[in-house]
Amino acid sequence: MFGKVLFATTATPACDNAAHVAFNIAEKYHSELLIFHVLGLPSRGFSPFVRDARTGEEEYYDQDYIQWVEEELKNTYAEQLARYPNARIMTMAGTPHTEILRLARKEDVDFIVMGAHSRQERTGALGYRQAGSNMQRVARSARCPVLIVNRPCTTCLWYFSNIIFGTDFSRASYSAFLFASKLAREIGSRLYIFHALDLSAMHAGKIFSQEEIEDQIKAAKEKIHRIYLSQMQDYDNVEMEIWEGVPYMEILKYCREKNGDLIVMAHHTREIDPEEALLGSTVEQVVLRASCPVASVNRPDKIQEQRKTR
Amino acid sequence: MTQGKLCNKRPVNTEEELHSLLADKGGKSYYEEMQDLDVDASEIASILEKTLKSRMRTWLEICTHCGLCADSCFFFLANNRDPEQVPSFKIQSTLGKLYRRKGGVDNEFMRMAMDTAWSKCTCCNRCGLYCPFGIDMGVMFSYLRGICFSQGFVPWELKIGSGMHRIYRAQMDITTEDWVDTCRWMVEEHEDEWPGLTIPIDKPDVDIMYTVNAREPKHYPEDLAEAAILFHIAGENWTVPSIGWEETSLAMFAGDWEGARLQVESVYEAMRRLNPGRMVVTECGHAYRATVIEGPYWAGLASGKTPVETFHYVEWVVEALRNGKLKIDPSRKIKEPVTYQDSCNYVRNGGLGDIAREIMGYIAEDFREMSPCREHNFCCGGGGGLNGIGRYRRERNIGLKVKRDQILATGAKLVITPCHNCWDAVRDLEEVYRIGIRWSFLKPILLSMVEIPHHLLPKE
């Protein structure tokens, strides 16, 4: 699950927390660690200019520049690299999410760690209706789990003791479940399976009666039993809960209540209504507000593979 | 005869030469060497003799210096009506002199000619519409660029760009494997959401062969995915060639006619090999000009036409909207005010102005025309390769003012730019002048509002 870890960094302090977690995982699981920085947008047509992602300055994209940035990366992570030298520093010019996904695919990585990254770029080069920040786009399209670390995480010696898995019963959510349950078993942590009845849709005018809501809760409970709990076999360190409200708010509240130190959920491709792109998806809302890291998992590829080999 | 190591009249034909040029930060030594570059007057004379067509000779001779073309040029307007920015002045003081002196000019003259040809003209052809004799400075500046190139006087980035075409048959270092792999990657990334999505490669006898701008596989692969998804929704039978997929031509911007020919022949070769019903080219203006309008002449095709009929992306879009292959959900049309940047290369050279309006009618509720528009629209300000040349950044930024004011006057905060170059220029304009606009190609907009046939939805 953590054989090859890609840490995508903006090489700014915004990613320090993510760096901390990435190195921790790599140390604990003896992973091969790729430290990847996208230098900046190739902002001038076809020309070899790059607008440096960190400074905002325009630079010539040549060997000197690349070497300089790579040296800086080595300095930034000098302490961690001294402890864990099994890391490769890599850079590329381009659109960050594109290059992160391209590298993840090329190197067939098992796990991506990144910061929430700044949202600035959205108003700029991505233009109209190109939903989402880099983080969102990576989370949406990656074939492996993506861990987004936005805040310093207190428990983070990679001993998550309370894993919150939020589901909407989609196919992608099942992949997220596979990851969450596997991780819980491996670490021996408590797994909380959580579903929020989405009442935000009701603003459209439809009002549900209390009875209807209760029916839906009952149905969701059954689903959780059928789809997830039945898979847990002997592992009984599991709890489940169903709340109603706006999904991202509910999962955040639930996470707080349970002292969650990791949230696992799926990030849907169609979820983002372009009109509301500025608000972002549920995952993004959760990432920005949660005090713990959030893992976004959409596909079973990298989780099941491992299963077979075990 | 002095020829520099980097700056010389030899075009770039090997990766080694390309890398040494790229290693020269910003073309510093390149431009230093240019100061000592020899000018071969007799060679220029013989090129003029052989290639300066009678039409251009006549143009140079009959210009009455009436100045009617002055206001047509956005550089003139953006530079406080500087007389040195009048199109006729710009061409007479460069190509005109070269012609009258039969090539007898010196190094300093050639550097001035280069600076004029690339930083004072984007070859947008607008002036030609306003001259009573139809004298088109854009055409002549294109020609002048060829002469400058033959003597090694070409901006550093464009020497590199034309070399890329010669080596990779693309404006950037993308190999066939890179290209094919990017297509596969995009399918992998989207097939969950779009079951059955494919990007067929080298499929013969299909209806549409689709070709792109190298920037798409390199930096914006989602553009390729969006094209594939839209073809998928429209139910098209289409393919991309593994070789001959690049439509753009920095070689054309560089004045490297030989490189431009090599490039366009790779596309024509793909047409012949795959025998599609027609070709559709992505949302790029100069690619259309290079392949559809100029290309047949470079390649010496007697018909003056591409081997198979060629459509710009907007032509395909309007056709798909008309015949219902793409259906727009009216509730998702763009509601805010939106304007449209007519790309010189297919509005003036290709006459596609009506099509753009028809498309806007389908997708926007509050479409605002720029003034002037259609074939009278001003260049975005970054055409002809200017966007990419570091040496002329200042001149380019000044020129952007005209487009800035045109956009501001519409009141729209969203600009549709179905041309890569325009897209870049509008983005840079926002970066330089911060007027709070957004810009987009058509593909993402169409995807955000098209109705998806039920059978194409994934089954959960």
Ligand code: SF4
């Ligand atoms: S309008 Fe025509 S004739 Fe008059 S100055 Fe311009 S190019 Fe010459």
Ligand code: SF4
């Ligand atoms: S072609 Fe365009 S840029 Fe060049 S001189 Fe004429 S109007 Fe000006």
Ligand code: SF4
């Ligand atoms: S960039 Fe666009 S508008 Fe400008 S010259 Fe080229 S095609 Fe025309």
